[in-house]
Amino acid sequence: MANIRDLRQSIHSVGNIQKITRAMEMVASTKLRRFQDRALQARPYSDRLEAMVRSLAAEVAANPEGAGEAGRLYLPGATDAPRAVLFVGSDRGLCGAYNSNAAKELDAHLRNVGGDFTLYVIGRKAMAHAARMGYPVAAYFEELVLEKMDFAGAAAVTKVLTDDFLAGKTRSVAICSTRFRSLVRYEPALHAFLPIVPLEGGVAPSSLLLEPTRTAVLGRLIPRYLETRIFHLLLEALASEFASRRFAMKNATEAAGDMKRDLTRSYNRARQAKITSEITEIVSGAEAL
Amino acid sequence: MAARTLTLRVVSPEGVVVETEAEAVTVPSEAGSFGVLPRHAPLVALTDSGLLKASGGEGGDREYLIHDGFVEVLDDTVTILTRAAELPTEIDLERAARAAERARERLRKGGLRDLDYARAQAALRRALARERMARRHA
Known part of the structure; x- marks a missing residue:
């Protein structure tokens, strides 16, 4: 019976797929741990830096000219320029709803805000979505390999974003990326990036000392903050990607196990039926003699 | 009080x-x-x-x-x-010494652009501070 051979082959290939998904699950777990640790450790640093920079807003507003180029990052950009969004997705697929959730968040945001916009894209899958929807893309950071991403990579992205903003090519910059809450919770969200949003109740400008000079402090603090912010959001996005992939692969492995069990049951039943029918044939053949 | x-x-x-x-x-x-x-x-x-x-x-x-x-x-x-x-006790003196040597080498060879030069200088300062610190607590 050809059916039996087909079943045996199916069992075999489902088993192979299960091995692959299990291996992918383990790889994702290891990478997840690595990025998760880094993302969680970096959080206090990133948060403190953000609080520091945003509380300086009043100080900069009091005297924008004296703040140098960095001071302009607190001011709204050119009003006739498009709003920009840095859209972060993954380079690879097979990570569950990670990319489509981020894409949904982006689409909803663009619909709500309306008006002109342009995208900066990180991740192959994110780029594929932008292309499919026909969104204008100002830059695609193709050479940034997410998994090997380091601070220098994040700094390069930051430079492009701030340079374009200062050159009046964008009106504002937001970041659409996935935040890592816990192993089972990761949510895509939009974060304001440029111009820098002032913190309520910052320090009164007159009483604040900046050493060695105002320009020097702002010139170093603000770029460092922006780079750290991007770096940190990318780390969280990566941790979310691997958490999502691990979960997807775990489900796939379990589904493959179920399928294998069902197929084995059908296979055994078919095998039994064949034996029974052969015995019946032999017996009836013997009786005929 | x-x-x-x-x-x-x-x-x-x-x-x-x-x-x-x-x-x-x-x-x-x-x-x-x-x-x-x-x-x-x-x-x-x-x-x-x-x-x-x-x-x-x-x-x-x-x-x-x-x-x-x-x-x-x-x-x-x-x-x-x-x-x-x-923490002072965590510093690896040998590693700091090697890092200082590397940074000095980079600065001596020259041909560095502004940013790289600043980076090498910062690396050297870090390494020297580590060395000083480790010696004090040795």
């Missing part, structure tokens, strides 16, 4: 390294070290590689090695954000 104390917090990308109370703190800044006492005026400054000292409070006198970054003094809280912070 109970003495007012400062809260000292050192944060690096690897997490919160130090969180402690102190009566006085000395911070290595780009323009030289400066002391902070309670009721200090709000301040933001650039830090440099060097010794961060905390005195008084529960832990007695303590020293940490910090590197380039930022210090904020606000409401009797000293927050230091630095690329790296170490």
Whole structure:
């Protein structure tokens, strides 16, 4: 019976797929741990830096000219320029709803805000979505390999974003990326990036000392903050990607196990039926003699 | 009257390294070290590689090695954000010596662009500060 051979082959290939998904699950777990640790450790640093920079807003507003180029990052950009969004997705697929959730968040945001916009894209899958929807893309950071991403990579992205903003090519910059809450919770969200949003109740400008000079402090603090912010959001996005992939692969492995069990049951039943029918044939053949 | 104390917090990308109370703190800044006492005026400054000292409070006198970054003094809280912070006992003298040698080599060879030059210089300063620190506590 050809059916039996087909079943045996199916069992075999489902088993192979299960091995692959299990291996992918383990790889994702290891990478997840690595990025998760880094993302969680970096959080206090990133948060403190953000609080520091945003509380300086009043100080900069009091005297924008004296703040140098960095001071302009607190001011709204050119009003006739498009709003920009840095859209972060993954380079690879097979990570569950990670990319489509981020894409949904982006689409909803663009619909709500309306008006002109342009995208900066990180991740192959994110780029594929932008292309499919026909969104204008100002830059695609193709050479940034997410998994090997380091601070220098994040700094390069930051430079492009701030340079374009200062050159009046964008009106504002937001970041659409996935935040890592816990192993089972990761949510895509939009974060304001440029111009820098002032913190309520910052320090009164007159009483604040900046050493060695105002320009020097702002010139170093603000770029460092922006780079750290991007770096940190990318780390969280990566941790979310691997958490999502691990979960997807775990489900796939379990589904493959179920399928294998069902197929084995059908296979055994078919095998039994064949034996029974052969015995019946032999017996009836013997009786005929 | 109970003495007012400062809260000292050192944060690096690897997490919160130090969180402690102190009566006085000395911070290595780009323009030289400066002391902070309670009721200090709000301040933001650039830090440099060097010794961060905390005195008084529960832990007695303590020293940490910090590197380039930022210090904020606000409401009797000293927050230091630095690329790296170490306890003196954690420093690997040999590694620091090797790093210093590498940085010197890079600077000597020349041909570095502004940014790379600044980076090599910062690396050298870090390594030298580590060496000094490790020797003191050896």
